[in-house]
Amino acid sequence: MAWLFKLGVALRLALYKTGYVKPKRVKAFTISVGNLTVGGTGKTPLVEYIARLLLSAGYRPSVISRGYGRRSHAPLVLVSDGARLHATVREAGDEPLLLARRLPGVIVAVGARRYAVARHLEEHFQPDVHVLDDAFQHLALERDLNLLLIDALDPFGDDALLPLGRLREPLSEIARASAVIVTRADHPFDQLALEARVRALAGPIPIFYSYHEIVELHAPLTGDRLPPQKLYGRRIGAFCAVGNPQLFQRDLAHYRARIALFRAFRDHHWYTRRDLARLFQEAEQAGAEWLVTTEKDWMRLESLALPERPQLYVARIEARLEDAEVFRSFLLRHLAQ
Structure with a gap:
């Protein structure tokens, strides 16, 4: 199973790196927030943080999520238009509904095909920034800023891809990140070793710390x-x-x-x-x-x-x-x- 997963990941990455499959671009500035490992790294609170920051700066942001755990299979669910809610937890999923309630003024939508969701929102609600929740591996939609979250307590997923370790893709893909945000940074961890490894893989990109x-x-x-x-x-x-x-x-x-x-x-x-x-x-x-x-x-x-x-x-x-x-x-x- 491990070698099959590794082969599948390698083939998918190769299709995009060689240009055989090209990511699609939308009009609005697009920010991806994601991680390399499975499990919780604190993405939802950081997506909320970024959306609030954008609102305070005068932007009209949207949050687009896949909607893991939802009971609906609809290709697109509008959770909030920024003024009122339009979906239940079964239709939207727990995290999108939570973000919609916590973020008045922010458009929140759910769908597996993020490009189609983004285009729909641009046509009907005119957001000027899209925040993609858990989208580091979603290469089909081109992004302007790629924020990679790394858990200070489990930064490199046992150095192995699933199912042997906790990595969704090889550590070398850290190089795609525009910046790294280290989460759980209020707990003891080896900051120098973490920074050295990130720099070795991605060069001198910014590294921020959150909790x-x-x-x-x-x-x-x-x-x-x-x-x-x-x-x-x-x-x-x-x-x-x-x-x-x-x-x-x-x-x-x-x-x-x-x-x-x-x-x-x-x-x-x-x-x-x-x-x-x-x-x-x-x-x-x-x-x-x-x-x-x-x-x-x-x-x-x-x-x-x-x-x-x-x-x-x-x-x-x-x-x-x-x-x-x-x-x-x-x-x-x-x-x-």
Whole structure:
């Protein structure tokens, strides 16, 4: 299996590198945000961060996602026109719906053929910037800026392609990146070794450092909104269905929560009433005062009836960049060219 995957990746890359297959270009400036490894690297918070930055600079951005985990097979789903929502979580997927809710003023759409989606948005809504979510491997659409995310805690995917390692394509493809953003940079890692390897493969491209943090806890049943410091010393249960569940557990532990129960599901898992009943029962048996999950998970939970005890809190997570003004200047300078 490993050699078949390697052969398939090599052939696909060769088709584009030789010009036998050419990427298509759209009118609007196009920014890709993606990674080389499978699993969560914090793409969604960074896509939100970039979209907010573009809005604040006076641009009209769109976010285009493939919509992993959605139940709809429609070739194009308009999630938001920037003014109101047009799709459910089953039609859009959890991450696109979350971005649409968090980003008023931003057009959000879903479709496997990003070029067709981009052309549709340009025809009907006139965005001047497209942000492609998880599109480093989507070579069919030409981009003006290729932002590659590298997880500080798993930067090079065990140096092996799937299924032996965690790489989607060879490390040499880092050379396609316009810039690298190292995520989870608030955790201990070998920064010098990481930078040296990136420079060896990609030359003197900019390297930025980011991290994400819990900024708020929201209780859907009561409407209460609390700072994450309220986790301190509190006995909680937690669960999630994200790309890297251990990092959510670490985020909770950062605020000194006493985690009595932690359950991880496959990424984009569709929760059932039985799942929810079991989670609440186990949390209560473990003596948890609260049950905590992520906003991404809440997108797939909110249609289900919630037990009253323990209280469910949804953690809002946002990206932060070190040298944020330098990154802003880098982005806006490329847009102005």
